[in-house]
Amino acid sequence: METTKQKGDLAEKRAISFLEDKNYTIVETNFYAKKLGEIDIIATKNQTFHFIEVKSANDYETAVNNITPSKLSKLKRSIDFFIQTKKISSAYCIDVIIVTPTQIEYLENITM
Numbered sequence: 638m639e640t641t642k643q644k645g646d647l648a649e650k651r652a653i654s655f656l657e658d659k660n661y662t663i664v665e666t667n668f669y670a671k672k673l674g675e676i677d678i679i680a681t682k683n684q685t686f687h688f689i690e691v692k693s694a695n696d697y698e699t700a701v702n703n704i705t706p707s708k709l710s711k712l713k714r715s716i717d718f719f720i721q722t723k724k725i726s727s728a729y730c731i732d733v734i735i736v737t738p739t740q741i742e743y744l745e746n747i748t749m
Contacts, residue, residue, distance in 0.1 A: 648693035648736040649677055655734065655741045656680050661687065670718040674711035678734075679719065686729035687745075688716045693736040700735045704747075 639647075653663055661680040668676040678689040690712055694700035712731065719725070730746040 644693060645691075649691050651736050651741060652678060652689070652691045652734040655743070656689070659743075668715070668719055670715035673718055674715040676712065676715050676719060681727075684727055686725060686727055687732050688712065688719075688729060689732045689734055691734050691736060695738060697735055697737055697740070697742060700737065704733055709747075 649666065653666065656663065656678065659682075661682045664679040664681055664686070665676075666678050668679055670676070676688050677691040678687075680687045680689060690704065690708070692700040692703050694703065709731075716729070716731065720729070733744040733747055735742040735744065
């Protein structure tokens with residue numbers, strides 16, 4: 638039986654393959670912003686940074702419901718830290734990839 642971490646790692650690998658198939662360049666994975674939080678995937682395409690949260694579950698609805706205001710707030714603080722630390726001045730957006738056993742759904746430029 639897989640652990641939660643193993644399931645999450647597998648979902649992130651599937652998400653990375655999905656992005657690479659769509660010509661995204663993976664910049665970094667699992668960027669840990671001190672005590673602020675973690676960014677699952679940082680990618681670029683067409684000079685835009687994409688900060689991507691990966692959520693997995695047995696069904697779409699469960700995964701989507703795990704994207705909480707608290708999680709988005711931590712993600713935003715982590716993104717701000719990344720941008721300041723790396724001195725990024727490019728455009729960016731926040732995306733979510735939902736991974737279920739049968740599909741991958743990419744939600745681009747979600748609002749907070």
